[in-house]
Amino acid sequence: MVMKSPAINPDKQALADLRSQIDQIDGVIHDMLRERSEIVEHVRKYKGKQGIYIRPGREAQMLRALMSRPQGKIPDGLVVRVWRELISAFTIVEGSLKVGVYAPEKGPDLWDVARDHYGSFTPLVEYPTAAAAIKALKDGKISVAVVPPPAQGEKDSWWPLLTADKANALTVFQSMPFEPLKAGRSNARRALPTGLIVGKHYPELTGDDRSFLVMQCTHVPEAEMKRLLGKAGYKVRHMLTHSTGRAASAPTSFLAEVEGFVGRADTRLGRLKAMMGSRLQQLMPLGGYPAPLKGGRRTA
Structure with a gap:
């Protein structure tokens, strides 16, 4: 008696082949992440002992270059989100980073926007007013402060606090989000649309x-x-x-x-x-x- 081989569904086989290709690509991505982490470690050694390893200008140029490439069918927001996670995670590896965020008990805040910008692992600390976040920054309790853009006539005006320092040590050096997305394409809930980041860093020339x-x-x-x-x-x-x-x-x-x-x-x-x-x-x-x-x- 001759046994017949079970019929192979061509659609299932094609799907299995595609999944195998995805697995191979995932392996390559993981290998590249390992290689990137080793290069970052070499960079850290060259930099020596510094407070915080933040290069907003470099980050902007990286993301602009990536987004200038053909995106194909990559979903909106994915590239910037992945690289923001990478940048933030490796920043923590290079040095300590604690972010103070404007997050009042009531009304719009910057917590979710800051979490999107700084990734899943960066420690965030909430402050009820922008002025409180700037004071904490001055006192060395946080590394950077995320505050709302200045507005005319606001009670919680934070920028005069920076001008009181004649040394001009604290300045605005970055804004967020770097890639404005349509509603529903980010984690932001009851959030202010934009925030400014203040710290002991002067911005770098990027061309825009x-x-x-x-x-x-x-x-x-x-x-x-x-x-x-x-x-x-x-x-x-x-x-x-x-x-x-x-x-x-x-x-x-x-x-x-x-x-x-x-x-x-x-x-x-x-x-x-x-x-x-x-x-x-x-x-x-x-x-x-x-x-x-x-x-x-x-x-x-």
């Missing part, structure tokens, strides 16, 4: 940047301040004012967000000082951030 300038002066209306900034060579995106007193002679602080990178030795700062003369009491670059990814993606 935004910067903050603080000017404290007397007898300078807002329109005049915008005109002077434009004449100095700055393109103003937004401007806020903060009065330091009720008297007519009380100084006014201006916070201007401008296009492009402004370093501490930016030559336009000298131009602005010369034009304002004795009316200017303080001029300070307050850092900035690499501009987020723009919409659209390459599929092929």
Whole structure:
């Protein structure tokens, strides 16, 4: 009696072959992760003993390069999410990192946006106000602070706390999220749409940047301040004012967000000082951030 071999379903066989290919690719990805971790270890040794190993400019250039490649059928948000996890995990390996996050008891916060940005393993600490997060940063209790963008007339105004430090040690150096996503494509719930990251890091030039300038002066209306900034060579995106007193002679602080990178030795700062003369009491670059990814993606 001849035994017949059971019939092989061609669809099942094709599916098994495809799954086998996925397994092989997963193995290659794992091998590459191991190799990447070894290279990171060499980088850590070359850097020596530092406080925190954060390079927001480098991160932005990496992600821009990756997103400029053809994305094929990769789901929206996956590439940036995977690399944010990688960057954050290896940052912790290189050095300690604790993130203070604006998270009031009621109302929108930045907790979920910060968790998306800093990955699953970075320690986060919640603070009820942005000012409390900045104070904790000044006291050395956290490495960086995640705060909401400044708004006119806000009670919890944090940026004047940075200008009080004449050493200009704390600045804005990054924004989040780096890749704005459609609703439902991130973990964010009851979240503010964007946050700024403050720390003892000055941002790096990336080729597509935004910067903050603080000017404290007397007898300078807002329109005049915008005109002077434009004449100095700055393109103003937004401007806020903060009065330091009720008297007519009380100084006014201006916070201007401008296009492009402004370093501490930016030559336009000298131009602005010369034009304002004795009316200017303080001029300070307050850092900035690499501009987020723009919409659209390459599929092929």
